[in-house]
């Protein structure tokens with residue numbers, strides 16, 4: 018078992034080079050630059066089993082145990098007990114697991130936790146109910162069962178960052194990645210417009 | 220003597236107002252915990268393995284490899300060798316492990332072999348079903364205004380023939396509505412904690428009070444050893460009333476393994492097992508007089524309820540508009556699919572879609588305005604009291620839609636390139652009487668108020684409804700009431716089905732609140748030296764209506780309770796109650812645009828006018844109607860269960876493949892709650908289901924009005940629209 022201390026000092030008994038190679042240069046660069054994640058080692062082998070990584074979630078560094086196959090969604094839900102992001106579809110087609118990573122909306126069930134090392138991740142739990150998007154959702158009653166709502170709130174938050182002055186037409190065109198079975202769309206549209214009127218991202 | 224009534228509209232402070240859901244912030248910031256979200260220390264993850272075949276016998280099942288996967292803790296079979304399996308995805312085994320990854324690997328390592336049996340899944344093709352020996356007569360009914368003279372054997376046929384001959388217009392049509400699933404976004408399942416001979420089950424359920432016993436008996440416990448807990452449920456729609464076999468297994472596994480076990484279905488198995496709504500297909504012959512009033516109806520419908528499930532009930536054919544003469548017949552088509560479950564307003568959406576489309580076809584055939592034909596047919600509404608309500612609701616809806624200005628005869632509208640537009644309407648009914656419910660109210664000496672009910676919140680805002688009722692009763696703001704629901708140890712409340720919850724909890728919390736208030740009033744009366752009957756509670760004060768100088772703040776009044784809280788229990792009595800009633804109606808009108816080249820139907824505007832007796836919380840009531848309209852748009856235009864005819868495979872059992880409307884698909888929605896004093900005086904009536912009934916017929920009628928032909932089967936996908944247009948072109 019690798020301890021967090023070992024990981025922090027780059028003394029783990031394995032390498033994540035194979036993983037890094039497969040997961041894109043940006044992640045590798047962050048990790049190698051001594052970012053908060055796992056330090057890379059010279060020798061090449063495949064990671065297996067449990068290992069501890071550090072995720073930058075809601076402005077804090079969190080150590081979390083993952084397997085290479087652990088998705089970001091599982092790491093958040095089981096590792097950090099941040100259960101706002103929901104498991105709804107096998108892929109990203111419901112938008113229910115949406116978080117904001119590097120400023121962009123991401124289906125957390127479609128990325129591996131290890132890919133997210135060194136990237137700032139924002140989850141719905143970082144928001145409070147008395148302002149911004151969640152407040153507008155409450156005010157317009159834009160949740161019923163509420164299971165889709167955290168994903169929607171994050172999708173809207175990311176959308177409004179890009180389109181702070183969104184029109185109703187843009188809202189109807191731009192928020193189709195999220196699914197709601199209870200049918201809250203008619204309440205979400207005015208909620209998003211309220212946030213726009215209140216000054217973009219509230 | 221306490222009189223259990225609601226205040227008049229002019230006297231009500233909060234009742235009927237518009238309030239945010241008190242649990243809205245929890246839902247919108249991700250802190251609301253659903254069964255899926257509960258992760259007790261050491262929780263194990265369990266996932267099920269579904270049978271890949273649609274009809275077979277289990278020949279062999281080798282779990283050894285799965286058991287050997289690192290991280291897998293246990294593997295259990297759910298079927299025995301030789302068991303017959305009747306639908307694809309029926310659960311065969313369960314793998315329990317430390318992580319999702321280990322469990323997934325374990326599931327992939329299960330080796331099973333099956334002996335295939337004959338598969339049949341085509342519920343629409345009645346001839347094929349008959350040829351396959353998959354049909355059964357499911358009864359019917361005949362009602363004729365005339366009596367046979369003497370012993371006239373063939374009277375029924377002769378009389379129907381005579382009536383159709385006499386009719387000014389006759390339409391013979393074929394109509395259908397495909398099977399759909401519930402698609403709860405939180406799949407079915409539970410997180411079970413068995414400890415010291417007791418079970419705590421975090422179950423995703425519409426039936427908190429009714430499920431402990433179902434968990435108890437397979438565990439050889441009694442219900443008092445079981446607590447069912449569900450603060451939030453991610454969708455139910457009628458499919459989550461029972462402890463399912465996989466929930467019982469989760470409880471057993473927790474007992475055997477000594478650790479909490481979370482067993483939620485994954486999406487694919489959810490759609491295959493977690494509930495579907497029966498399809499319906501019908502041959503309908505309908506006759507009308509010169510005004511378009513239906514005089515005679517003859518229908519045969521067939522429907523598939525899945526293995527052991529019930530078919531589309533005959534009682535909804537014809538629907539709401541029931542002529543004096545009718546004959547109906549039902550055939551059950553037995554397909555290899557999981558048994559159906561109650562789906563929001565069971566039977567009604569299909570009945571409406573199969574019969575009010577036929578009524579609209581009479582209007583088309585006679586060249587009449589559909590509005591006029593529906594209005595004239597209100598004489599065929601069985602409940603005379605409701606005819607006037609429908610007439611009023613139609614007027615309001617027509618105004619909101621601007622029906623008269625927009626109307627054109629079927630198929631005769633302006634064309635904008637390949638785009639044509641049309642209007643359609645439908646109307647519906649539902650019961651929605653209060654279910655049994657008990658409530659416990661605690662008033663603390665410091666003024667705090669709590670309510671406890673073993674109820675649940677499907678998303679309708681149950682907590683807020685209870686808070687509004689008690690706030691009204693005690694003269695307090697809504698946020699002053701702390702509502703506790705979602706635990707089976709609280710006083711019993713009925714399952715949330717049939718739109719009975721808001722009526723039920725309003726009944727129990729109003730009665731209990733009034734009882735508690737009376738006890739408090741007695742203490743205040745002796746303190747102030749006024750008769751208790753003269754006291755009122757409003758704006759945070761208790762005062763005498765005879766002398767308003769004699770008053771106490773709520774807090775000071777509560778301090779009279781001494782050291783211990785006042786605890787009062789009570790229950791609802793819906794029979795003969797002035798607080799609740801049943802029987803609602805509604806009218807919906809749809810405006811669509813259809814592209815004749817692509818077959819795409821677009822919602823332009825959709826109007827719903829709905830009565831529900833007395834409105835408790837206007838905001839959440841409106842949301843229910845919006846949601847129901849969107850769910851209606853879903854089954855009218857998008858969703859259906861697709862099955863492969865040869866293998867019986869459920870082809871679209873993932874969200875990416877199961878088409879549902881998205882935010883951009885809904886057009887403009889307009890909701891109007893019809894609450895004149897005559898309706899308000901009836902008391903609270905449930906609302907969750909009724910507005911989901913009319914959309915299928917209303918939207919289909921709008922498409923028929925646009926195109927001038929009927930696209931017979933819902934959902935009206937581009938393919939179905941284009942097929943109908945091709946058929947029309949060929950026959951022209």
Ligand code: FES
Pocket residue numbers: 160161162163164165166196197198199200201404453454678
């Ligand atoms: S609120 Fe229930 S799925 Fe969106």
